[in-house]
Amino acid sequence: xxxxxxxxxxxxxxxxxxxxxxxxxxxxxxxxxxxxxxxxxxxxxxxxxxxxxxxxxxxxxxxxxxxxxxxxxxxxxxxxxxxxxxxxxxxxxxxxxxxxxxxxxxxxxxxxxxxxxxxxxxxxxxxxxxxxxxxxxxxxxxxxxxxxxxxxxxxxxxxxxxxxxxxxxxxxxxxxxxxxxxxxxxxxxxxxxxxxxxxxxxxxxxxxxxxxxxxxxxxx
Numbered sequence: 667x668x669x670x671x672x673x674x675x676x677x678x679x680x681x682x683x684x685x686x687x688x689x690x691x692x693x694x695x696x697x698x699x700x701x702x703x704x705x706x707x708x709x710x711x712x713x714x715x716x717x718x719x720x721x722x723x724x725x726x727x728x729x730x731x732x733x734x735x736x737x738x739x740x741x742x743x744x745x746x747x748x749x750x751x752x753x754x755x756x757x758x759x760x761x762x763x764x765x766x767x768x769x770x771x772x773x774x775x776x777x778x779x780x781x782x783x784x785x786x787x788x789x790x791x792x793x794x795x796x797x798x799x800x801x802x803x804x805x806x807x808x809x810x811x812x813x814x815x816x817x818x819x820x821x822x823x824x825x826x827x828x829x830x831x832x833x834x835x836x837x838x839x840x841x842x843x844x845x846x847x848x849x850x851x852x853x854x855x856x857x858x859x860x861x862x863x864x865x866x867x868x869x870x871x872x873x874x875x876x877x878x879x880x881x882x883x884x885x886x
Contacts, residue, residue, distance in 0.1 A: 668708045668750050670761030670803075670810020672833045673697055676709075678745040679723055686730040690714075690741060693723050697749045706752040706766070710834075711808035711845035712736050713766025736768045736845050737807075746834050748808045761810025762803040768845045769794055772806075775820060776840050784825040785814070786835070788844060795819050797848040797856060805847040809833055 676694040690709075697707055701724065705716045712732055718725035733739035741747070753759075776787040788806065790798055798804060798821050802813050811823040825835060838844070 667753050668713075668761075668764040668766055668808070669753050669757060669759055670764040670805050670808065671750065672748045672809055672829075673750050675832070675834055676747050676749045678741050678743055678747060681741050681743055681745075684727075686733075688728045688733055688739070689725060690728055690738070691718075691720070691723050691725045692747060692749070694749055695722065697751050698722070698724060701751065708748070708750040708752075708764070708766045708808045710737060710741075710747045711764075711766065711805055711847060712738055712768055732768075735771070737771055737843055746837055748834050750808060762805075763850055764805045764808065764810060764847060765850055766808070767847060769797075769848045770846050771843050772846045774838060774840050774842045774844060776822075777838060782827060784827075784830050784835075785822055786825055786838070787820050787822040788846065790819050790821050790846065792819065794846070794848055795821075797852045799852070802852065803849050806844045807834060808845070809835070 674694060674696040676692040676697070678690060679693050680689070680691040682689045692709065698719070701707070701716060701719065703716055703719060706713050707716060707724065709726065714726040714728065716724050717727050728738050770791050772788040772790060774786065775789050778785050798813055798816055800813055800816060804811055804813060804821065806823070809829060813821055814824040815822045830836065
């Protein structure tokens with residue numbers, strides 16, 4: 667679990683395909699502090715496990731599903747990536763709960779400036795847009811961001827200067843892609859509501875109140 671507050675931008679030193687997986691070596695500094703073999707590090711919004719530690723580097727093995735479903739498959743030597751270590755019990759929760767489980771790769775439709783404000787817009791798939799709410803949280807490339815507005819399938823976030831200057835957002839352009847993770851709390855609520863109302867529609871819970879007993883029946 668992560669907070670979505672990026673600790674540093676790392677640089678891919680090597681990207682090697684090995685069958686249906688890839689060995690990715692990344693140079694870093696901050697995220698190596700206290701990091702051990704087997705620890706989790708969020709790389710561009712994707713939870714990865716440290717398989718090797720070197721002098722100023724760490725290596726992960728990215729499996730086939732992550733290569734297909736995220737932007738990690740397009741990384742190359744020299745690519746810049748957002749990095750964050752897994753949270754600890756005493757971590758400041760500056761962002762929101764981020765799992766590092768990517769929901770979809772989304773296209774950047776626009777990046778614009780208005781004075782000191784930077785606005786970034788992405789297009790959200792139809793099956794995920796209902797999980798996005800105004801002033802709610804989403805993670806893009808591992809960054810915890812607040813939704814400023816929603817227009818049909820386009821979600822726009824307002825980037826603060828400190829985020830712009832200390833993440834890979836400096837290198838993003840319209841037409842590029844980002845890893846999207848929708849808010850886990852919203853996903854749980856949507857899953858519960860869909861199951862609850864589906865059962866009501868079949869008459870199984872027509873007269874049932876939404877109480878602790880009903881929640882247990884539904885598996886919660």
